Amino acid sequence: xxxxxxVRSEMLSEQDPPPTSVGVIGWLRANxxxxxxxxxxxxxxxxxxxxxxSGLLGWTLLSVWNAGSLNECREIMIASWGSTHGHACWGVIxxxxxxxxFGFYPPELYYRPILAMLLLFAALAPVLFADKVxxxxxxxxxxxxxxxxxxxxxxxxxxPVGVAAGFVLAYLVGRKxxxxxxxxxxxxxxxxxxxMLWLGLPVQSEVFGSGVGEILVVGLGESLASxxxxxxxxxxxxVESRKFGGFMLSVLIGVVAIGCSLPLGILLAxxxxxxxxxxxAICVGFxxxxxxxxxxxxxxxxxxxxxxxxxxxxxxxxxxRVMIMVTLFAAAYMAEVIRGxxxxxxxxxxxxADSLGLNxxxxxxxxxxxxxxxxxxxxxxxxxxGIFKDTTLVSIIALLDPLGLSNSIRADTDWNGVxxxxxxxxxxxxxxxxxxxxxxxxxxxxxxxxEND
Amino acid sequence: MATMTDPxxxxxxxxxxIYDTRYRSLTIQVIALFAFMLLVAWIISNTVQNLAGLGKxxxxxxxxxxxxxxxxxxLLEYTSRDTHxxxxxxxxxxxxxxxxLGCITATVIGVFVGVARxxxxxxxxxxxxxxxxMFRNVPVLLWIVFAMAILIESLPSPRAFRGEDxxxxxILNDSVAITNRGVYVPEALFSRSLGDVRLFxxxxxxxxxSLDLIVIIAVLAxxxxxxxxxxxxxxxxxxxxxxRPTTWHFQIAVLVxxxxxxxAALGFHLGKPELKGFNFAGxxxxxxxxxxLWIALSLYTAAFIAEIVRGGILAISKGQTEAAGSLGLRPxxxxxxxxxxxxxxxxxxxxxSNYLNLTKNSSLAIAVGYLDIxxxxxxxxxxxxxxxxxxxxxxxxxxxxxxxxxxxxxNIYNKRVALVER
Numbered sequence: 001x002x003x004x005x006x007v008r009s010e011m012l013s014e015q016d017p018p019p020t021s022v023g024v025i026g027w028l029r030a031n032x033x034x035x036x037x038x039x040x041x042x043x044x045x046x047x048x049x050x051x052x053x054s055g056l057l058g059w060t061l062l063s064v065w066n067a068g069s070l071n072e073c074r075e076i077m078i079a080s081w082g083s084t085h086g087h088a089c090w091g092v093i094x095x096x097x098x099x100x101x102f103g104f105y106p107p108e109l110y111y112r113p114i115l116a117m118l119l120l121f122a123a124l125a126p127v128l129f130a131d132k133v134x135x136x137x138x139x140x141x142x143x144x145x146x147x148x149x150x151x152x153x154x155x156x157x158x159x160p161v162g163v164a165a166g167f168v169l170a171y172l173v174g175r176k177x178x179x180x181x182x183x184x185x186x187x188x189x190x191x192x193x194x195x196m197l198w199l200g201l202p203v204q205s206e207v208f209g210s211g212v213g214e215i216l217v218v219g220l221g222e223s224l225a226s227x228x229x230x231x232x233x234x235x236x237x238x239v240e241s242r243k244f245g246g247f248m249l250s251v252l253i254g255v256v257a258i259g260c261s262l263p264l265g266i267l268l269a270x271x272x273x274x275x276x277x278x279x280x281a282i283c284v285g286f287x288x289x290x291x292x293x294x295x296x297x298x299x300x301x302x303x304x305x306x307x308x309x310x311x312x313x314x315x316x317x318x319x320x321r322v323m324i325m326v327t328l329f330a331a332a333y334m335a336e337v338i339r340g341x342x343x344x345x346x347x348x349x350x351x352x353a354d355s356l357g358l359n360x361x362x363x364x365x366x367x368x369x370x371x372x373x374x375x376x377x378x379x380x381x382x383x384x385x386g387i388f389k390d391t392t393l394v395s396i397i398a399l400l401d402p403l404g405l406s407n408s409i410r411a412d413t414d415w416n417g418v419x420x421x422x423x424x425x426x427x428x429x430x431x432x433x434x435x436x437x438x439x440x441x442x443x444x445x446x447x448x449x450x451e452n453d
Numbered sequence: 454m455a456t457m458t459d460p461x462x463x464x465x466x467x468x469x470x471i472y473d474t475r476y477r478s479l480t481i482q483v484i485a486l487f488a489f490m491l492l493v494a495w496i497i498s499n500t501v502q503n504l505a506g507l508g509k510x511x512x513x514x515x516x517x518x519x520x521x522x523x524x525x526x527x528l529l530e531y532t533s534r535d536t537h538x539x540x541x542x543x544x545x546x547x548x549x550x551x552x553x554l555g556c557i558t559a560t561v562i563g564v565f566v567g568v569a570r571x572x573x574x575x576x577x578x579x580x581x582x583x584x585x586x587m588f589r590n591v592p593v594l595l596w597i598v599f600a601m602a603i604l605i606e607s608l609p610s611p612r613a614f615r616g617e618d619x620x621x622x623x624i625l626n627d628s629v630a631i632t633n634r635g636v637y638v639p640e641a642l643f644s645r646s647l648g649d650v651r652l653f654x655x656x657x658x659x660x661x662x663s664l665d666l667i668v669i670i671a672v673l674a675x676x677x678x679x680x681x682x683x684x685x686x687x688x689x690x691x692x693x694x695x696x697r698p699t700t701w702h703f704q705i706a707v708l709v710x711x712x713x714x715x716x717a718a719l720g721f722h723l724g725k726p727e728l729k730g731f732n733f734a735g736x737x738x739x740x741x742x743x744x745x746l747w748i749a750l751s752l753y754t755a756a757f758i759a760e761i762v763r764g765g766i767l768a769i770s771k772g773q774t775e776a777a778g779s780l781g782l783r784p785x786x787x788x789x790x791x792x793x794x795x796x797x798x799x800x801x802x803x804x805x806s807n808y809l810n811l812t813k814n815s816s817l818a819i820a821v822g823y824l825d826i827x828x829x830x831x832x833x834x835x836x837x838x839x840x841x842x843x844x845x846x847x848x849x850x851x852x853x854x855x856x857x858x859x860x861x862x863x864n865i866y867n868k869r870v871a872l873v874e875r
Contacts, residue, residue: 031575038574045576278482282489292856293849294813300831300848304841308503309496389592396594396820403594419602427591427599434590 059088067091069414092418103245113248116151154236167191181361241319245400254388257326265334290332298325303397330387341376381441385434402426515838524824526740537834538657544829552812558751563758588756601745601821608633628725635740637726637733644720679707742823754811765800805863
């Protein structure tokens with residue numbers, strides 16, 4: 001057999017793949033020019049990209065940065081390029097970017113929102129990047145809900161300290177009564193109520209009827225509010241809500257709504273899953289009602305009806321009213337997302353928790369919620385993104401968010417008729433924030449996945 | 454034989470309301486109910502006091518008063534002498550118009566983009582990703598005012614269409630004029646029209662229905678019925694004899710011929726827009742506000758729909774495609790017979806909730822001055838009558854009704870397509 005001349009006795013060495021199927025050419029052939037139809041599409045796409053980019057880049061880069069008004073911009077454009085067409089006038093951003101960021105917040109106090117923003121990152125870091133940041137930063141997180149309103153609105157340090165003390169007190173009472181979770185809930189509720197009372201000031205005392213506790217709270221609030229600037233240490237100049245605006249306002253409403261809606265949404269979701277009929281009915285009714293109406297109608301409620309629903313003479317600040325309604329709105333959506341997570345858990349988890357002898361809140365805290373929240377991360381983050389985007393709706397009820405400010409900038413004779421630059425700037429800011437959030441959610445999903453599976 | 458006796462019945466003690474899980478849920482529910490009722494009673498009593506302080510009462514009589522404002526984009530006839538109820542009804546129809554138009558275009562664009570994102574052409578997939586991320590991460594309100602600004606600022610004015618060598622001309626065989634005051638499209642006219650039927654008499658929800666349209670729809674329905682009968686007959690013959698008779702020319706004739714004859718009999722022709730004075734006359738005028746809202750809502754929602762479609766297709770395991778291929782199905786048959794029916798089960802529920810979002814987002818029409826239900830009932834009517842409580846509550850109820858009807862429809866669909874597990 002071995003003398004058969006046609007049997008090869010040694011292996012052929014491997015040949016290189018044909019040069020058209022590897023490297024850049026191979027990639028191009030596989031991904032862009034795999035057949036004639038794809039080739040036509042690729043060429044068309046390239047032409048479209050060229051057309052869009054050449055216009056857009058020319059508009060963005062061949063632009064005027066230093067101009068005090070649109071007319072000045074146009075004069076410079078005529079002088080430089082001979083036409084006003086196809087050139088951006090970034091002078092408006094150069095002129096008004098501080099206003100777009102801070103609204104009418106007093107310029108000498110800009111450090112406060114900036115500090116609040118930096119603290120926000122510090123407070124979020126231990127939550128968002130738990131494995132990379134020192135857990136000691138959690139103290140900042142705990143202090144943030146009390147520090148942030150003080151920094152933004154100003155006033156005496158004793159107000160946030162008082163709220164924090166009230167929170168701790170209510171937490172301790174709640175823990176004594178029911179356990180950690182009810183304690184936390186009670187603490188959060190009391191803190192929120194207290195903030196509202198404080199920010200709702202000046203309220204007339206007769207509003208609150210004759211309840212002893214209420215008199216106590218109002219008395220305390222008023223005495224705190226009436227401390228004179230000289231007498232109080234760490235007094236910050238108060239800033240009225242109507243001076244808030246720009247991205248600061250969007251971020252403020254967004255952060256408050258996001259922060260408050262998550263716990264509220266968890267409670268609503270648990271209520272909806274509960275087998276207590278009345279609790280379930282209340283939660284379902286609330287969730288379906290809020291999800292069935294557009295946010296704008298809730299903002300109308302905030303701007304016109306909320307004062308009618310509250311005791312006569314209550315004079316809530318409009319931004320606070322908007323925050324309340326946006327929070328309720330977000331909470332209903334959050335509840336549905338978390339309910340999806342709860343439904344995704346196998347019943348064995350509940351039974352396992354029961355068999356360990358955990359009570360309801362322990363089971364929720366230790367077994368159910370960590371898993372359910374993990375499943376619902378994508379939904380939670382996309383709800384966050386939606387809420388942040390929806391903060392632009394407040395411009396319809398005449399609050400000065402970036403979009404509202406763009407209208408008032410345009411109402412100025414200097415900048416009458418400037419559209420694209422403002423829209424581009426606002427869109428870019430929102431894009432950065434929302435895109436960042438969605439990327440973070442992907443990162444988190446990947447991280448949690450590799451840990452367990 | 455061991456005897457079993459019931460354990461002695463525990464007598465009820467008050468502390469069991471808190472410590473016994475059998476009774477505790479009852480306690481909690483009673484407390485919750487009372488708290489809820491207290492809250493409602495508190496709000497109602499506050500409202501009554503506040504309204505009394507303002508000298509107002511809750512009553513809906515203002516709906517019968519003349520609205521005295523104009524709605525320029527409308528489906529039905531309406532004048533400013535009509536009542537607020539009529540204005541709200543027109544607004545509601547406007548909401549439905551933009552919602553339906555938006556849902557259709559958003560679905561078309563969304564499915565296209567979703568499939569294109571899975572394209573093997575790298576460039577197309579990237580472009581579609583850029584589109585999706587761009588629209589998903591910027592607020593819809595910004596897109597709406599942006600679209601409005603583009604329409605107003607960059608389109609030619611009707612004046613540009615004037616004269617012999619006008620800088621602008623009508624497109625599509627001189628029938629569509631795109632101007633900065635809106636788009637003028639031809640309207641269907643019937644020279645031997647059957648006239649209109651007015652439903653609901655002279656009430657505020659009166660509705661003129663064109664008899665021409667009804668007859669056309671009836672004839673079309675009959676055609677489709679005959680079309681399906683022919684197909685069923687062909688199927689039967691094929692089952693009996695093994696040979697399928699050629700029917701496609703009959704089928705097309707059945708679909709087309711009666712309608713064409715009817716249209717000719719009714720004297721169908723297009724009323725094209727023509728430049729008269731400073732503006733176009735004739736044809737249907739779609740205002741910028743409607744178009745901006747329509748475009749922005751469609752593109753925005755389409756970005757979400759694209760992601761849903763992509764996710765739905767990716768959710769079908771590759772084995773399905775391979776199995777179908779091994780059965781000898783061609784790629785397009787694989788898509789239509791194997792992949793899509795399964796993907797639709799994943800796609801449809803979030804798709805419908807996106808339709809719901811689009812409908813709710815259409816309330817942002819108020820930002821561009823398109824008078825939908827929010828602009829009429831929650832906008833001008835509210836401001837003119839000063840009845841914020843009635844207007845806003847009614848507005849919310851209407852939206853709630855729309856949303857709940859859509860979700861009921863979705864639940865019925867979900868029940869029908871749910872996998873039956875054994």
